[in-house]
Amino acid sequence: MVYEVRAALVEWNPTAERLRELTEKMPNCQVTEFGNVAVKARVDSRSTRSTFIVEDSTNATKQTMTREEYDRIAAEQDAYIAGQHMVVVDGYIGADPGFRTRARLIMEAANANVAGMQQQLYYPAGEDYDPATWEPDTTVIYTPNLPAPGYPDDRVIAVDLNANVTRVLNSDYFGESKKGGLRMWNSIVYGRGGLALHAGCKVMPRGGHPTAILIVGLSGTGKTTTTFTTQLDSKPAQDDFVALMPGGRIYATENGCFAKTFGLDPRYEPAIYHATTQPDAYLENVSVDAGGKVDFFDTSYTKNGRTTWPFKYVDPWPATGIPPAEFLLILNRNENIVPAVARLDREQAVAYFMLGETTGTSAGGKDEEGKFLRVPGTNPFFPRNMADMGNRMLELLDGHELKVFVLNTGRVGGTDEETSKKVIIPHSSAIVQAIVEDTIEWQTDPDFGYEVAASVPGIDDIEILQPRRLYERQGRLAEYEAMVARLKRERREYLTSFTGLDEAIVKSIG
Numbered sequence: 001m002v003y004e005v006r007a008a009l010v011e012w013n014p015t016a017e018r019l020r021e022l023t024e025k026m027p028n029c030q031v032t033e034f035g036n037v038a039v040k041a042r043v044d045s046r047s048t049r050s051t052f053i054v055e056d057s058t059n060a061t062k063q064t065m066t067r068e069e070y071d072r073i074a075a076e077q078d079a080y081i082a083g084q085h086m087v088v089v090d091g092y093i094g095a096d097p098g099f100r101t102r103a104r105l106i107m108e109a110a111n112a113n114v115a116g117m118q119q120q121l122y123y124p125a126g127e128d129y130d131p132a133t134w135e136p137d138t139t140v141i142y143t144p145n146l147p148a149p150g151y152p153d154d155r156v157i158a159v160d161l162n163a164n165v166t167r168v169l170n171s172d173y174f175g176e177s178k179k180g181g182l183r184m185w186n187s188i189v190y191g192r193g194g195l196a197l198h199a200g201c202k203v204m205p206r207g208g209h210p211t212a213i214l215i216v217g218l219s220g221t222g223k224t225t226t227t228f229t230t231q232l233d234s235k236p237a238q239d240d241f242v243a244l245m246p247g248g249r250i251y252a253t254e255n256g257c258f259a260k261t262f263g264l265d266p267r268y269e270p271a272i273y274h275a276t277t278q279p280d281a282y283l284e285n286v287s288v289d290a291g292g293k294v295d296f297f298d299t300s301y302t303k304n305g306r307t308t309w310p311f312k313y314v315d316p317w318p319a320t321g322i323p324p325a326e327f328l329l330i331l332n333r334n335e336n337i338v339p340a341v342a343r344l345d346r347e348q349a350v351a352y353f354m355l356g357e358t359t360g361t362s363a364g365g366k367d368e369e370g371k372f373l374r375v376p377g378t379n380p381f382f383p384r385n386m387a388d389m390g391n392r393m394l395e396l397l398d399g400h401e402l403k404v405f406v407l408n409t410g411r412v413g414g415t416d417e418e419t420s421k422k423v424i425i426p427h428s429s430a431i432v433q434a435i436v437e438d439t440i441e442w443q444t445d446p447d448f449g450y451e452v453a454a455s456v457p458g459i460d461d462i463e464i465l466q467p468r469r470l471y472e473r474q475g476r477l478a479e480y481e482a483m484v485a486r487l488k489r490e491r492r493e494y495l496t497s498f499t500g501l502d503e504a505i506v507k508s509i510g
Contacts, residue, residue: 001163002135002136003104003106003139003141003165005081005086005088005106006078006081006082007081007082007083007084007085007086008082008083008084008085009084009085009086009109010086010087010088011085011086011087011088011109012088012090012131013088013089013090013125013129013131014087014089014115016116016119016120016280019087019089019112019113019115019116019119020037020116020280022087022109022112022115022116023037023039023112023113023116023282024037025112026039026110026111026112026113028040028041029113030288030292031292032283032288032292032293032294033291033292033293033294034277034278034279034281034294035279036277036278036279036280036281036282036283037113037282037283038282038283038284038286038288038294039113039282039283039284039285040285040301041172041173041174041284041285042144042172043155043171043172043173044173044285044301044302044304045173045175045302045304046173046175046176046179047152047153047155047157047171047173047176048380049152049153050148050151050152050153050155050156050157050171051063051156051157051159052064052065052156052157052158052159053065053159053160053161053383054066054067054070054158054159054160054161054162055067056162057159057160057161057162057163058161058187058383058384058385059384059385059388060383060384060385060386061385065158069158070158070160070167073148073156073158073167073169074158074167076146077141077143077146077167077169080143080146081106081141081143084108084109084110084143085108085109085110086106086107086108086109087106087107087108087109087112087115088104088105088106088107088131089104089105089107089115089118089119089122090102090103090104090105090122090125090129090131090134090136091103091119091122091123091124091125091255092122092123092124092125093122093123093138093181093182093185093253093254094123094243094251094252094253095123095252095255095319095320096251096252096319096320099243099251100123101137101138101185101188102134102135102136102137102138103122103136103137103138103139103140103181103185104134104136104138104139104140105118105139105140105142105177105181106139106140106141106142107142107177108142108143108144108145110144110145111142111144111145111172113174113282113284114142114144114172114174114177116282117174117177117178117258117282117284117308118174118177118178120255120256120280120282120308120309120310121178121254121255121256121257121258121308122254122255123254123255123319124255137164137188138164138165138166138181138184138185138188139163139164139165139166140165140166140167140168140176140177140180140181141165141166141167141168142167142168142176142177142180143167143168143169143170144168144170144171144172145170145172146169146170147169147170148169148170153170154170155169155170155171156168156169156170157169157171157176157180159180159183159184159383161184161187161383164184164187164188166180166181166183166184168180173284174258174282174284174306174308175258175306178258179381182196182240182241182253182381183381183383184383185241185253186379186381186382186383186384187383187384189243189245190384190388190392192243192245193245193246194243194244194245194246194392194396195243195244195389195392195393195396196241196242196243196244196379196381196382197214197216197241197242197243197244197377197379198216198217198218198223198240198241198377198378198379198380198381199214199215199216199217199223199238199240199241199242200214200215200223200224200226200227200228200236200238200239200240201213201214201215201227201236201237201238201242201250201252201322201325202215202227202228202234202235202236202237202317203234203235203237203317203322203323204231204232204233204234204436205233205234205235205317206232206436210317210323211323211326211327211436212237212248212250212322212323212324212325212326212327213234213325213326213327213328213329213432213436214242214244214250214325214327214328214329214402215227215329215331216328216329216330216331216353216377216378216379217330217331217332217333217358217378217409218331218333218356218358218373218375218378218380219260220260220304220333221331221332221333221358221378221409222331222333222409222425222428223239223240223331224239224240224257224259224260224272225268225269225272225425225428226329226331226407226409226428226432227239228269228271228272228314229269229425229428229429229432230271231429231432231433231436232433232436232437235315235316235317236271236311236314236316236317237250237252237316237317237318237319237322238252238253238254238319238322239254239257239258239259239311240253240254240257240258241253241254244325244396245396246396246399246400247324247399247400248324248325248326248396248400248402249324250322250323250324250325251322252319252320252322254311255310255311255319256308256309256310256311257272257275257307257308257309257311257314258306258307258308259272259275259276259306259307259308260304260305260306261276261283261286261296261305261306261307262296262297262299262303262304262305263296263297264276264296265296268425269425271313271314272314274313274314275307275309275310275313275314276307276309278309278313280309280310281307281308281309282307282308282309283305283306283307284305284306284307284308285301285302285304285305285306286305286306286307287299287300287301287305324400325400325402326402326403327402327403327404327405327435327436328349328353328402328403328404328405329404329405329406329407329432329435330349330352330353330378330404330405330406330407331358331378331407331409332352332357332358332406332407332408332409332410333358333408333409333410334357334358334408334410334411334412335410335411335412335414335415335420336412336413336414336467336483337412337467337468337471337480337483337484337487338357338406338408338410338412338467339406339408339412339445339452339453339464339465339466339467340407340408340412340423340427340428340431340453340456340459340464340465341405341406341407341408341431341435341440341452341453341456341465342405342406342445342448342450342451342452343403343404343405343440343442343450343451343452344404344405344406344450344451345450345508346394346397347394347504347505347507347508348404348449348450348508348509349393349397349402349404350390350393350394350397350502350505350508351491351495351505351506351508351509352404352406353376353377353390353393353404354376354377354386354389354390354393354495354498354501354505355374355376355491355494355495356373356374356375356376356377356378356379357372357373357374358372358373358375358378358410374494376389376390376498377389377390377393385498385499385500386498387498387499387500387501388500390498390501390502390505391500391501391502394502394504394505403435405435406450407428407431407432408423409423409428410422410423411423412463412464412467412470413463413467413470413471413474419474419476420470421461421463421464421470423464426458427459427464430456430457430458430459431453431456431459433457433458434456434457434458439456439457440453440455440456441453441454441455442454445466447468447484448484448488449508452465452466453465453466454466467480468480488509491509492506492509495509
């Protein structure tokens with residue numbers, strides 16, 4: 001059943017120009033030196049603690065709410081909307097006519113920047129669009145100015161997967177709109193026999209044989225950077241979410257990009273910088289002075305500054321022409337003994353995918369930043385029992401071979417800059433190119449059983465490839481071996497906690 005919008009005023013699918021006009025009326029909006037708009041939101045990251053799924057619409061057991069409580073929240077939000085000016089943005093999640101999902105955002109006009117940003121990410125509804133006949137498969141109903149007393153920070157994101165409706169109260173952060181739709185899309189893809197991956201995708205057009213590479217990772221671990229950094233004339237096909245279906249088929253989700261801006265430098269990320277500085281880009285929680293000068297390095301408010309812009313600015317690979325995936329890179333922004341790259345066998349691939357290890361970034365708010373995390377599939381938006389994710393990935397790998405690797409985008413040797421080494425963007429870029437060209441020399445790691453690199457073209461530092469050597473040279477081998485033992489034990493315990501997860505996945509850790 002389609003949700004009926006009953007408000008004091010409704011604008012249906014306003015133009016980009018109209019949404020920009022409404023955004024500029026916001027008291028927390030500025031026009032920048034680039035001619036685009038920057039909004040300073042009250043909320044600076046996604047609200048994980050405030051997100052709940054209706055218990056009768058999922059087999060998950062954590063962060064759920066009763067149907068009765070959801071209905072109460074829905075009634076309060078509907079009563080509030082009745083007196084408001086709302087905008088409705090309709091479009092598609094996905095570009096392929098045979099796979100795409102109809103999506104709708106219902107948003108307070110007082111926070112029109114969120115609607116403008118979402119419009120850039122949806123694929124357009126098309127010339128034959130008629131709001132009277134458009135029946136969305138997912139709906140996000142968003143009221144940033146309505147508090148939800150009793151929930152963390154008086155904020156709630158209530159998700160009903162039966163109706164595929166998400167209600168957001170008291171957050172003005174754009175990510176809740178984007179992730180609201182994609183969380184429900186996760187469930188839809190699973191029901192179709194595939195798996196939604198929190199992944200970028202790039203295609204290397206090599207010798208008439210285009211090669212598709214998937215890059216999974218938590219927000220802030222380098223997923224966007226790795227996707228947009230060019231090797232062998234590669235082109236980005238998707239920035240944040242894809243569907244992996246049987247046979248390795250890949251389906252894109254978004255017509256634009258939602259990228260972090262902290263430390264954005266045209267020398268290292270020219271494509272992202274170029275797009276971010278276009279007049280129609282939206283900036284969120286990015287430092288802008290009274291004169292409109294933008295500072296991507298100022299973190300006085302947050303490190304989680306963001307931007308959206310249309311994908312057309314980065315000369316993308318056609319979204320409907322992505323070849324079957326050949327490579328899967330699992331990003332792990334770590335700071336200890338994880339090598340710059342490791343090659344995994346089938347069971348190891350699913351195990352490290354499920355471990356989802358990384359150091360948290362500002363994208364997850366203060367609860368996650370700087371802390372060691374394990375997030376299955378690096379996908380905090382999978383709305384089912386997490387064992388379903390691992391078992392489905394194992395099924396997909398059984399039916400289609402993927403070459404799978406772990407890439408550390410952080411440091412080796414710890415956090416002390418005097419005794420550790422940073423895995424920099426050129427290192428990661430050289431590794432990605434060498435993976436595709438199959439020019440890495442491998443040897444079995446004696447501690448973890450995966451393969452580590454003995455050499456990589458373009459990298460002359462063996463210690464970031466084999467961290468044991470760094471610790472040994474510094475007389476820290478006992479520290480290294482203690483971490484090996486601890487990680488093995490903790491990883492087995494973590495994977496064992498997923499009831500129903502295939503035993504072969506747990507045993508692959510050793």
